[in-house]
Amino acid sequence: MTYDLWYWAEIPGRGEFVRLTLEAAGIAYRDMAREQGSDAMMKDMASRHPRPFAPPYLVAGDLCIAQTANVLRFLAERHGLGPADEAGRLLVHQVQLTIADLVEEIHGVHHPVDPGLYYHDQKPEALRAAQAFRADRLPKYLGWFETLLADAGGAWLAGDRWSCADLSLFHLVAGLDYAFPLRMGALAADISRVRALHDRVHRLPELADYLASDRCLGFNEDGLFRHYPELDAA
Numbered sequence: 001m002t003y004d005l006w007y008w009a010e011i012p013g014r015g016e017f018v019r020l021t022l023e024a025a026g027i028a029y030r031d032m033a034r035e036q037g038s039d040a041m042m043k044d045m046a047s048r049h050p051r052p053f054a055p056p057y058l059v060a061g062d063l064c065i066a067q068t069a070n071v072l073r074f075l076a077e078r079h080g081l082g083p084a085d086e087a088g089r090l091l092v093h094q095v096q097l098t099i100a101d102l103v104e105e106i107h108g109v110h111h112p113v114d115p116g117l118y119y120h121d122q123k124p125e126a127l128r129a130a131q132a133f134r135a136d137r138l139p140k141y142l143g144w145f146e147t148l149l150a151d152a153g154g155a156w157l158a159g160d161r162w163s164c165a166d167l168s169l170f171h172l173v174a175g176l177d178y179a180f181p182l183r184m185g186a187l188a189a190d191i192s193r194v195r196a197l198h199d200r201v202h203r204l205p206e207l208a209d210y211l212a213s214d215r216c217l218g219f220n221e222d223g224l225f226r227h228y229p230e231l232d233a234a
């Protein structure tokens, strides 16, 4: 079956977490909004029952699955990705949900008052949010991933092969490098396992063609991970 992935055409955003798994697992899919435009996605979304709250969502025959972590869980189960044991599968999903929490906080740094307003309409609040994010939340989350990797004792977060969670952590770190290069540099000594995992995923032969292709969009200031120099500091 060829899946339909729907996500904003202009940014990597949350869609990239799904795309990376589809690409690395060699699963056939169409990137619908890239083909038809984001307006077509709004029309498609409105026509679905039950209607997804927000993209990304994946259409698999009669199924329409939204929420990034939920989509990835579906793909992992359908395609036998990640660990086979229950504890491992639950851990992968737990990591995925925690990444979703962090992604929400990252978005909240540049949109601390209202996601419907522009960044420049909430800049003083963003400066304050960024300070707390850099000082407390970012090291806390990254420290947790570091602990998980230490506990896992191997190359991957769970099991002896990459899972969706490893691919997602790669994208998360890449986004943080883009948005907060100074802070990520300052934290480097504390997150060596996370960095090694990022580099390991970056080198996966399964992803080489995709990462080198123009289908793999760079980050930009319309997306989730935005580089505003005033929000970054060591």
Ligand SMILES: N[C@@H](CCC(=O)N[C@@H](CS)C(=O)NCC(=O)O)C(=O)O
Pocket (backbone or CB within 6 Å): 013, 014, 015, 053, 054, 055, 056, 066, 067, 068, 069, 100, 224
């Ligand atoms: N928790 C959801 C969040 C989905 C979400 O916020 N999607 C964004 C794009 S990255 C969106 O289009 N949101 C529209 C809205 O919240 O109104 C997930 O992880 O998939």
